[in-house]
Amino acid sequence: MAVAVLAFTPGRAQRDTVALDGGGWTFRTDADSAGWGAWQAGVPGGREVRVPHTWNVEDGTERYFGLAWYERHTEVPAAWKGRRVRLCFDAVYRDMVCYVNGREAGRNTGTGFTPVSFDVTPLLRYGASNRIVVAVSNRFSEHAFPYKASFDWPNDGGIIRPVALVATDGVPVRYAHIRPDVDLSDSSAVASVKIRLWDERVRRADFTLTVLDWKTREPVAEKRVALKAEDGVFTTGMVFEKVRLWHFDAPNLYVMRVDVHGPKGLQDRYETRFGFRKLAIEGDRLLLNGEPVRLPGVEYMPGSHPDYGMAEPVGVMAEAVRLMKELNCVVTRFHWQQDARILDMMDEQGMLVQEELPWWQQPGDPNPELEALLKHQLDVTVERDYNRPSILSWGVSNEVYQNTDKSIYQRMIDHARSWNTNAFVTVVSNQIYTTLANDESLMADIPTWNDYSGTWHGGDRTQSPVRLDEINEKALKGRPLLITEHGLCEPRFVGGDPRRITEMTYHYDAWAECPFVMGCIYFSLNDYRTHVGESGRGR
Numbered sequence: 001m002a003v004a005v006l007a008f009t010p011g012r013a014q015r016d017t018v019a020l021d022g023g024g025w026t027f028r029t030d031a032d033s034a035g036w037g038a039w040q041a042g043v044p045g046g047r048e049v050r051v052p053h054t055w056n057v058e059d060g061t062e063r064y065f066g067l068a069w070y071e072r073h074t075e076v077p078a079a080w081k082g083r084r085v086r087l088c089f090d091a092v093y094r095d096m097v098c099y100v101n102g103r104e105a106g107r108n109t110g111t112g113f114t115p116v117s118f119d120v121t122p123l124l125r126y127g128a129s130n131r132i133v134v135a136v137s138n139r140f141s142e143h144a145f146p147y148k149a150s151f152d153w154p155n156d157g158g159i160i161r162p163v164a165l166v167a168t169d170g171v172p173v174r175y176a177h178i179r180p181d182v183d184l185s186d187s188s189a190v191a192s193v194k195i196r197l198w199d200e201r202v203r204r205a206d207f208t209l210t211v212l213d214w215k216t217r218e219p220v221a222e223k224r225v226a227l228k229a230e231d232g233v234f235t236t237g238m239v240f241e242k243v244r245l246w247h248f249d250a251p252n253l254y255v256m257r258v259d260v261h262g263p264k265g266l267q268d269r270y271e272t273r274f275g276f277r278k279l280a281i282e283g284d285r286l287l288l289n290g291e292p293v294r295l296p297g298v299e300y301m302p303g304s305h306p307d308y309g310m311a312e313p314v315g316v317m318a319e320a321v322r323l324m325k326e327l328n329c330v331v332t333r334f335h336w337q338q339d340a341r342i343l344d345m346m347d348e349q350g351m352l353v354q355e356e357l358p359w360w361q362q363p364g365d366p367n368p369e370l371e372a373l374l375k376h377q378l379d380v381t382v383e384r385d386y387n388r389p390s391i392l393s394w395g396v397s398n399e400v401y402q403n404t405d406k407s408i409y410q411r412m413i414d415h416a417r418s419w420n421t422n423a424f425v426t427v428v429s430n431q432i433y434t435t436l437a438n439d440e441s442l443m444a445d446i447p448t449w450n451d452y453s454g455t456w457h458g459g460d461r462t463q464s465p466v467r468l469d470e471i472n473e474k475a476l477k478g479r480p481l482l483i484t485e486h487g488l489c490e491p492r493f494v495g496g497d498p499r500r501i502t503e504m505t506y507h508y509d510a511w512a513e514c515p516f517v518m519g520c521i522y523f524s525l526n527d528y529r530t531h532v533g534e535s536g537r538g539r
Helices: 314-326 340-349 368-385 407-417 432-438 463-476 496-512
Strands: 016-019 022-029 047-051 067-076 084-089 095-100 103-108 116-119 128-137 163-168 173-183 188-197 204-213 219-228 233-240 254-262 265-274 279-282 285-288 291-293 295-298 331-334 352-356 391-398 424-428 448-450 481-486 517-522
Touching: 047 067, 084 095, 103 116, 173 254, 173 265, 188 204, 188 254, 204 233, 219 233, 285 517, 314 340, 331 517, 340 352, 340 368, 352 424, 368 391, 368 407, 391 407, 407 424, 424 448, 424 481, 432 448, 432 463, 463 481, 463 496, 481 496, 496 517
Parallel strands: 295 331, 295 517, 331 352, 352 391, 391 424, 448 481, 481 517
Antiparallel strands: 016 163, 022 047, 022 067, 067 128, 084 116, 084 163, 095 103, 095 128, 173 188, 188 233, 204 219, 204 254, 254 265, 279 285, 285 291
């Protein structure tokens, strides 16, 4: 491949953003798909909504699973002409096609909880009004994850997370991944840094890397380096004499600023946040920064506030995180990829997170198309959240049944490990008490169990200690176990809070007697919405 010759323009090294959240959007459903081929130039008869938005919490469309359209007009500054402009969606659930001024800007299918952006530079009218149209469908699909209707959380369609236009100069950075390796003896560290640009034709570039304390913005280290890309990635390293570690009780954070230099000066300035911490497993113990820890936790089900659904405002997220910390929880998990803002809070508050792909229960044997989609979702998830010290593990599946070929798990685990992050990889099982040494969770870094002894797993709660002993002897054989789920799900299992309290305290006492149980995650912090429904009526 020839090395690109770049026509650098004098850059301000400033990323300018026009937020497209809030009012100014019109919306309408399209059950008959009448808009295809017509409404990209304008959506007729819409009503005004605020974005982020989902129609599945609104009267009359709570159970609407189909096609809908959004439209917004926005002014693009004349000064942006000659710059690169991306239209960035934090998440649109689920299958979407985006049009700018009547022309297709891009599409995203099969994944609705991950970010997507499109280069709209040639489609815009600078110094004038521009029309943005988004067609989005939340029809249940066998070509998506979550799969068909076999998942137990809201199927909320819409532009569910923030949207913005972002203008950059020169050659903008797509990501900078920092992988620290801490020497606990003196709190020094070295870190590998991998940088990818949006224009992968660029084979050589000059960078200045500056690390700052996140709170004080005081510089900690700096390095200027000329790099050559390999497979589109520029790689270098940095050395730190002494760092403050990220911990539950002291979630210290840093910022890396990446300046890209060209023949005519600074071309882009990109910032990303990270932390220094060391997670390790020794025998049946989890160590955080060399300290043996056991993780009390609770799961939170976003999208459950009846007024907002999956278009959750930041205040609802902040309240959930506050409640978790007040309960002394230091670990949580999510069944699908989360809003970046709540993960920011996890970094800042000192919470470990198992972030999962929404492959829940089905299909048991994904075909090649679906396996490729799983890997794509994993790639997008890890690319965005690579630097977060809060990420305990990447969860590739949850409670998948009826596999005829379990090699899919190894391929997904290997794919996650190929990113070379500082997080573990997990497969969540609720069958290890029966599958024992053949359980798929043993293929990954941390064996797991959704312990529903006495409810979904039958029998009564006194079977939990017996099963734990057998799991330890026949499956773990010196490894730790993470209880990834336990709770009382009503109305299937009755008894209310009195029974819930009794079940919870019994299981916690039982787990506490097992040193190999490294943590437990209670299900769940909140009552939660699900498209499956319990009453079968509306929301």
